[in-house]
Amino acid sequence: MTDVTKYIPYEERTGNESIVYFTRDLSPAGIKKAYEKVNANICGKVAIKLHTGEPKGPNFIPAAWVKEVMESEESLKDATIIETNTFYKGDRYTTEQHRETLKVNGWTFCPVDIMDEEGTVDLPVEGGKWFDHMTHGSHMTNYDSMFTLTHFKGHTMGGFGGSNKNIGIGCADGRIGKGMIHAKNGDDWGVDKEELMEKITESTKATIDFFGKNVTYVNVMRNMSVDCDCAGVGAAPVVTPNVGILASTDICAIDTACVDLVHAMTAEQNHDLWERMESRHGFRQLSYMNELGMGNSRYILIDLDNDEVRITPAEAVKDVKPFKLIK
Secondary structure (H helix, E strand, O other), X not given: OOOOOOOOOXXXXXXXXXXXXXXXXXXXXXXXXXXXXXXXXXXXOEEEEOOOOOOOOOOOOOHHHHHHHHHHOHHHXXXXXXXXXXXXXXXXXXXXXXXXXXXXXXXXXXXXXXXXXXXXXXXXXXXXXXXXXXEEEXXXXXXXXXXXXXXXXXXXXXXXXXHHHHHHOOOEOOOHHHHHHHOEOOEOOOOOHHHHHHHHHHHHHHHHHHHOOOEEEEEEEOOOOOOOHHXXXXXXXXXXXXXXXXXXXXXXXXXXXXXXXXXXXXXXHHHHHHHHHHXXXXXXXXXXXXXXXXXXXXXXXXEOOOOOEEEOHHHHHOOOOOOOOOO
């Protein structure tokens, strides 16, 4: 029997294949190119879920990039960036602190909705092991569509942070929902490894079930510290090469593809990030998404830079260069 906490090689996976698009163009144009392949159902009042970062953090997706994409994409011109307050005490713990941090980091060009500013809303978790609902910021239900724009990187507790972590932690409200995910037996951070991965994933499921077909995903694989953007300027130095940008309408497929791209690097290139994923049992995020029917672990990787031919993860990363900070 396959150990679902371990990395499962592609040839051992079963089920259907989803489409995942890939470009090496790490720029606003690259985000736009990827997004335009998966934005067919983004309509109405649009939320953009991204990590706006701790003050002066070096690694989150630059605000200037997002501004350029929003100004040039018709479906995003009136969109709102959404966030929730943090469970840990710091510069985004209260709405007032959070708004000051948004100013510091340049998120001043469009509305930013701190969704739990005015309370919470419960959304059902269908088929969950741990939850029958998740508590989100009350403003969640104000939106018709969600564009999940994720900085893919490592994570201190989750192993890695992809679209699943961006939504699962990022949409849960700062007090109740995030407490449901993290706290156990009187310890605010008592949940880890498989249990944490499963709880994050169930929280995500509540969100994507709410939006249905009107949610899409873009993952940006640049400045991939082993630490989350929550670490801000304290994040571990980046040593993993930059890769590119991926897009899909399948959350399981896009996060799985990102992990596969890291796996396809040489040991020298991927050692730190891979050790972080493996030691935290982060791969359970992927297998649990698949078990919950949130998407496929198999996919067709389409190269947007070369006539949209199908490529392998190894082909996608064969020309990566030693890490250089991209601002």
